[in-house]
Amino acid sequence: MLKASLEYVIRSYKKPDFRFDPGISSSMLFSFAAKMLTDFSRGLRLILFLKLPRFLFLGRGVVFRHLARIQIGKWVVVGDFVTLSGLGRGKLVIGDGCRIGSFSRVVVSTTFNNLGEYIHLGDHVAIGDYSSLGGSGGLEIGANTITGQYFSVHPENHRFDDPSRPIRQQGTERYPVRIGENCWLGAKVTVLAGVSIGDNCVIGAGSLVTKDIPDNSIAVGNPARVIKGL
Template identity: 35%
Template sequence: MLRNIINKIVSWIKGEKFELDPRIPLNYLLSFFLNRGLMFLCGMWKLRRIYRVFIHYTSTIKCQRLIKTMHNLSVDRYCYIDALSTDGISFGTNVSIGKYTTIECSGTLKYIGKGLTVSDNVGLGTHGFIGCAGGVEIGANTIFGNYVSIHSENHNFSNCNIPIRLQGVNRKGIKIGRDCWIGSKVTILDGTNIGDGCIIAAGAVVRGEIPPYSIIGGVPAKVIKRRNIGEVVKPT
């Protein structure tokens, strides 16, 4: 009976059908939902607004006024989110952020960054890093593995007579399409545009234009096959 009630409540909150695994112990469920209740109260306090937002008390939120969110944002423990930027951070509905994840919108106070846009039903894995100085956009229904890092900014280094740290930065921005699966420990570099429906193999280093529905992997990452036609790409 209790499980059916929970299934209905969670389905209503998420806007899609949800069913608990019947093997989950009842005491585990009670502990889980008690924690969610505390995260809900903490979310209202940290963002200074009333939404269905769940933020663990150990997580740090900076420049909360620059964060726009729809319902059901979930921020797990020990996350760090700094929204200082020109455009701030926009979260869609049903976005989850795994524990120990860092989101920084500006790499320096000399020249603040652009910001981050995350669409609906996006899941960011644990221990991630998202640097949004050049602007990062993540499409709906995209999921991230653990330890994914995104860097939308590069250091200038053309002048060998000046230390690299004093040569400034350049920014192109990063776009990740809808319904993508980004594997564990993937690194995505500035200037990357990942098309819809792509799968990025674990450990890949990604830069440049990635066609929609590609499966890519390697360092640097290359197209291995296409999801829509299933043809293996012959090396050139």
């Protein structure tokens, strides 16, 4: 009964074809259900901040900063010790059915003297554990895109053209990053400022993306280059 109920919920709101592996034992199911209930209870704490969570599941130690600038959809899962900060000119928007992996940072701005732009995650985006997403120049990730662990996006670059001044005093240049829909970016992929990755792309693990990638492409390497189409 528990197995059927959990499968119904997951199929209805997350994965239409989901079924538990036959090797899942009753104790594993009870442990899974207990964790879901605990994470859901943590999500209810947002009511204290005049937010109305819609089936939000929070892991341990999740940190919210500037919650008024954060918009969260329904059936969102946020892993353990994630930091979410909405400080910026725009908002941090997390679409329906998204998952943010444990120990990740999704931060629009890190300073008060030069606010960043925005971060928009489309529906059913999944970000791997230990990832770092910045929104200083603006970041948009399309629906159904998934990433591996240690994924990072940096929509700004430090300036270093004046050798008479420390780099930390020369400021930054900011450019938006767009990652399309239905992409798969492997573990330890890094995307730099100004890059646009098209829809339906695969970026190989460990790649450094410094230039635009067209739709329906497979790209690998440092710097990443297109090796074939899909």
